[in-house]
Amino acid sequence: MHSPTSPLEASSTHAPETRMARPLRIAIFGFGTVGSSVARILVESKPQGLELTHVFNRRVARKRVDWVPAGVVWSEDADEVIASGVDVIVELAGGFDPAGAWVRNALQAGKSVVTANKKLIAYHGVALERLAADRGGHLKYGAAVAGGIPVIPGLEQGLAGDRIERIEGILNGTCNFILSKMDEGAEYATVLALAQKRGYAEADPTEDVGGFDARAKLAILMRLALRVEVDPDEIAPRPITTITPVDFSYARDLGCTIRQVSRAERVEGRIAATVGPMLVSLRSPLAWSQGTENMVIASGHYGGDVVFSGHGAGGHPTAVAVVSDLLALAHGSRRVDIPSAPARVGAEFEVPHYIRFLVVDRPGIVAAITTALANEQINIRAIVQKPGYPSHALPFVVTVEPCKTSALQRALTPVRALDCMLVEPLDLQMLE
Amino acid sequence: MHSPTSPLEASSTHAPETRMARPLRIAIFGFGTVGSSVARILVESKPQGLELTHVFNRRVARKRVDWVPAGVVWSEDADEVIASGVDVIVELAGGFDPAGAWVRNALQAGKSVVTANKKLIAYHGVALERLAADRGGHLKYGAAVAGGIPVIPGLEQGLAGDRIERIEGILNGTCNFILSKMDEGAEYATVLALAQKRGYAEADPTEDVGGFDARAKLAILMRLALRVEVDPDEIAPRPITTITPVDFSYARDLGCTIRQVSRAERVEGRIAATVGPMLVSLRSPLAWSQGTENMVIASGHYGGDVVFSGHGAGGHPTAVAVVSDLLALAHGSRRVDIPSAPARVGAEFEVPHYIRFLVVDRPGIVAAITTALANEQINIRAIVQKPGYPSHALPFVVTVEPCKTSALQRALTPVRALDCMLVEPLDLQMLE
Numbered sequence: 001m002h003s004p005t006s007p008l009e010a011s012s013t014h015a016p017e018t019r020m021a022r023p024l025r026i027a028i029f030g031f032g033t034v035g036s037s038v039a040r041i042l043v044e045s046k047p048q049g050l051e052l053t054h055v056f057n058r059r060v061a062r063k064r065v066d067w068v069p070a071g072v073v074w075s076e077d078a079d080e081v082i083a084s085g086v087d088v089i090v091e092l093a094g095g096f097d098p099a100g101a102w103v104r105n106a107l108q109a110g111k112s113v114v115t116a117n118k119k120l121i122a123y124h125g126v127a128l129e130r131l132a133a134d135r136g137g138h139l140k141y142g143a144a145v146a147g148g149i150p151v152i153p154g155l156e157q158g159l160a161g162d163r164i165e166r167i168e169g170i171l172n173g174t175c176n177f178i179l180s181k182m183d184e185g186a187e188y189a190t191v192l193a194l195a196q197k198r199g200y201a202e203a204d205p206t207e208d209v210g211g212f213d214a215r216a217k218l219a220i221l222m223r224l225a226l227r228v229e230v231d232p233d234e235i236a237p238r239p240i241t242t243i244t245p246v247d248f249s250y251a252r253d254l255g256c257t258i259r260q261v262s263r264a265e266r267v268e269g270r271i272a273a274t275v276g277p278m279l280v281s282l283r284s285p286l287a288w289s290q291g292t293e294n295m296v297i298a299s300g301h302y303g304g305d306v307v308f309s310g311h312g313a314g315g316h317p318t319a320v321a322v323v324s325d326l327l328a329l330a331h332g333s334r335r336v337d338i339p340s341a342p343a344r345v346g347a348e349f350e351v352p353h354y355i356r357f358l359v360v361d362r363p364g365i366v367a368a369i370t371t372a373l374a375n376e377q378i379n380i381r382a383i384v385q386k387p388g389y390p391s392h393a394l395p396f397v398v399t400v401e402p403c404k405t406s407a408l409q410r411a412l413t414p415v416r417a418l419d420c421m422l423v424e425p426l427d428l429q430m431l432e
Numbered sequence: 433m434h435s436p437t438s439p440l441e442a443s444s445t446h447a448p449e450t451r452m453a454r455p456l457r458i459a460i461f462g463f464g465t466v467g468s469s470v471a472r473i474l475v476e477s478k479p480q481g482l483e484l485t486h487v488f489n490r491r492v493a494r495k496r497v498d499w500v501p502a503g504v505v506w507s508e509d510a511d512e513v514i515a516s517g518v519d520v521i522v523e524l525a526g527g528f529d530p531a532g533a534w535v536r537n538a539l540q541a542g543k544s545v546v547t548a549n550k551k552l553i554a555y556h557g558v559a560l561e562r563l564a565a566d567r568g569g570h571l572k573y574g575a576a577v578a579g580g581i582p583v584i585p586g587l588e589q590g591l592a593g594d595r596i597e598r599i600e601g602i603l604n605g606t607c608n609f610i611l612s613k614m615d616e617g618a619e620y621a622t623v624l625a626l627a628q629k630r631g632y633a634e635a636d637p638t639e640d641v642g643g644f645d646a647r648a649k650l651a652i653l654m655r656l657a658l659r660v661e662v663d664p665d666e667i668a669p670r671p672i673t674t675i676t677p678v679d680f681s682y683a684r685d686l687g688c689t690i691r692q693v694s695r696a697e698r699v700e701g702r703i704a705a706t707v708g709p710m711l712v713s714l715r716s717p718l719a720w721s722q723g724t725e726n727m728v729i730a731s732g733h734y735g736g737d738v739v740f741s742g743h744g745a746g747g748h749p750t751a752v753a754v755v756s757d758l759l760a761l762a763h764g765s766r767r768v769d770i771p772s773a774p775a776r777v778g779a780e781f782e783v784p785h786y787i788r789f790l791v792v793d794r795p796g797i798v799a800a801i802t803t804a805l806a807n808e809q810i811n812i813r814a815i816v817q818k819p820g821y822p823s824h825a826l827p828f829v830v831t832v833e834p835c836k837t838s839a840l841q842r843a844l845t846p847v848r849a850l851d852c853m854l855v856e857p858l859d860l861q862m863l864e
Contacts, residue, residue: 041734045595048771142590148735150590157589157765158574158582161755163477285741288720302473303580303752306742309717311735320735323593324768331768333589336759339480 027054030092037319049330091115116143122216140325148317162300164225166265173292174208175260211237211275218262228343238276361391376411459486462524469751481762548575554648572757580749594732596657598697605724606640607692643669643707650694660775670708793823808843
């Protein structure tokens with residue numbers, strides 16, 4: 001009864017013997033926080049089938065640690081390590097250059113690569129996967145998005161049978177730390193300084209607070225969830241730096257808090273994506289993430305919403321994702337080949353909005369705003385003006401029923417031009 | 433540079449050609465809610481590499497639907513289907529008999545099996561996996577725990593690199609529905625009747641409310657997370673039927689709600705597991721699950737807590753897990769072979785407890801209880817007695833600092849014997 005033509009046959013008979021014959025030889029490229037955590041897990045847990053053989057770093061001497069087995073080669077010559085007998089390069093240097101060249105050279109040489117490099121994968125992942133397939137290697141990047149949270153295996157394996165229609169996430173721990181501290185009453189500048197002191201934020205925080213880090217991660221998730229290959233630069237990020245304590249106060253009155261959310265969806269065949277601060281209902285899972293935690297919500301046509309949350313960054317959680325990818329390679333577990341196609345990204349959503357104005361008070365402002373909204377057929381949900389603010393710098397909020405992003409922008413154009421506006425009106429998507 | 437001895441070689445060269453040569457031929461065994469959802473996804477989404485060829489059901493004629501392709505064979509002869517050219521049996525009948533025989537026969541014949549059968553996997557999974565490996569097939573059961581939530585791929589793939597030390601979950605949607613409705617003020621009997629009407633609960637609800645369903649799922653998760661093979665019968669479940677509205681009232685005063693929680697942990701090399709109602713802090717993710725939702729929290733030595741949540745049951749979510757398993761088979765993605773070993777299960781935890789008494793009031797009760805606790809070195813955290821209850825049926829609550837389960841049981845033995853006790857004292861773990 002054992003059919004010799006079964007398509008499962010080849011894998012099941014070849015797999016265990018050939019693959020586990022000797023351990024995978026692993027070279028870590030970049031011995032920083034994550035690199036040393038990966039080495040630590042390999043040395044402490046001794047996962048079956050994995051052997052650390054090389055560590056590459058610039059000026060590697062200063063990186064040496066005594067708890068790594070004596071046989072491990074410490075090198076500052078990337079080409080030499082790639083040309084050696086290693087099977088897998090673990091690339092943890094990040095960025096395009098020189099990490100991109102190492103990854104390409106390794107794949108070209110038929111090696112496999114495990115990386116946490118979100119930028120490289122977001123911009124060049126499709127081409128690199130093709131190169132890997134051509135040369136007989138594998139490319140795995142489970143650590144590139146939401147570090148310790150297995151969202152990439154979840155999408156590749158557990159949700160492969162669904163048709164994901166929307167993906168939303170809290171993908172940048174720095175922004176979540178800053179916004180959750182601001183929610184407790186702190187000022188942006190104070191929290192940013194604290195985040196920098198704790199090592200959560202860079203000296204130049206633009207990548208994080210500007211939304212660039214999150215959009216690279218979103219582009220990677222869009223490939224796996226929505227099955228589209230997009231240019232991350234087509235996703236316009238909005239910074240969290242425009243959020244002020246008054247917005248948290250108004251948000252709370254509306255039963256919400258504020259988070260940096262990355263979201264993408266397919267509606268009527270079109271792809272829309274955006275990254276930026278948004279109002280999220282306190283009853284939404286997006287409000288659960290505290291501090292530097294990450295979260296991803298995948299909404300499937302068949303399975304509904306699935307939530308993944310946990311520690312998105314840090315040496316150990318990210319290292320877990322790397323070691324899990326290494327184990328998958330050692331055990332011959334390939335990702336389900338999710339078909340994807342290039343797509344353009346729009347920014348047209350249809351959701352309720354929160355719009356906060358800061359004005360020098362004078363008669364007629366509300367009339368001007370409501371007229372502008374009415375001209376675009378946008379329904380007002382609420383107008384809220386809390387007492388206690390001076391009339392020369394008066395914040396107030398208008399919330400509107402679900403409307404197209406483009407319609408709201410058209411409505412706000414004449415409003416922005418009003419001379420009573422002290423700052424640009426702040427419009428945020430409201431997620432319920 | 434392309435080393436011909438790479439352990440990754442065999443998989444990468446054989447895989448795509450051999451495996452995808454023709455689609456996997458799939459037989460669905462059991463055309464109920466989940467079975468027809470699986471067929472629906474296969475027919476509508478046409479996932480690459482999967483072809484529905486057979487449907488088996490008793491008295492199959494009444495099951496026929498017109499949206500299934502004409503070429504599909506409808507059969508009531510299980511042996512004949514297994515002996516046909518199918519590659520994978522999707523077993524959705526559930527229970528030990530006759531489903532167990534079908535699964536064994538299929539694996540024996542070198543076929544692969546995808547199943548949602550938690551009981552079969554919890555009690556016989558290890559033996560069945562061995563049989564599959566011996567005969568060249570594969571056994572996948574991503575749908576057996578928490579249906580649409582990819583916790584099994586998450587543990588097998590994304591968290592394989594960690595050392596999971598504790599697993600906690602809301603694994604039974606029926607209990608979660610009942611308890612979250614009771615939290616809103618409803619009585620147990622009323623909610624049970626509603627759950628039965630909506631199809632969430634069986635006419636005999638014992639499997640669900642008694643904790644038997646959840647403990648089977650917990651045993652499966654323990655294998656993957658804690659890497660132990662346990663006899664599910666060693667996990668003593670506690671029913672949710674002892675919970676009364678007064679407990680929700682006291683729980684709320686303590687900043688908690690009540691959920692049926694399944695939890696297991698490894699402490700100092702010993703395995704402890706339990707299933708039953710527990711107090712969970714409103715700030716804990718366990719309190720987030722509403723209605724029939726499921727949730728799993730895996731706590732890793734390296735990566736910390738990872739939360740998975742979503743729809744644990746229902747035709748479509750469960751079918752997504754089945755189809756994802758089928759895709760993994762079609763793409764040759766094998767699970768990371770997590771080593772596991774047989775282990776005994778204890779019930780010794782060290783957590784705070786909530787103990788609710790219902791007494792005929794008389795002097796000396798609190799003295800007797802506090803003395804009994806003191807004799808076991810158990811520290812009292814709070815004694816709470818809310819006003820408004822009659823003295824002939826007076827509920828009050830004692831909460832205690834973390835203590836061993838066994839010590840608390842010893843302390844409660846003389847207390848249970850007090851003639852003022854109207855019912856057994858209810859002691860619940862408190863999770864913070």
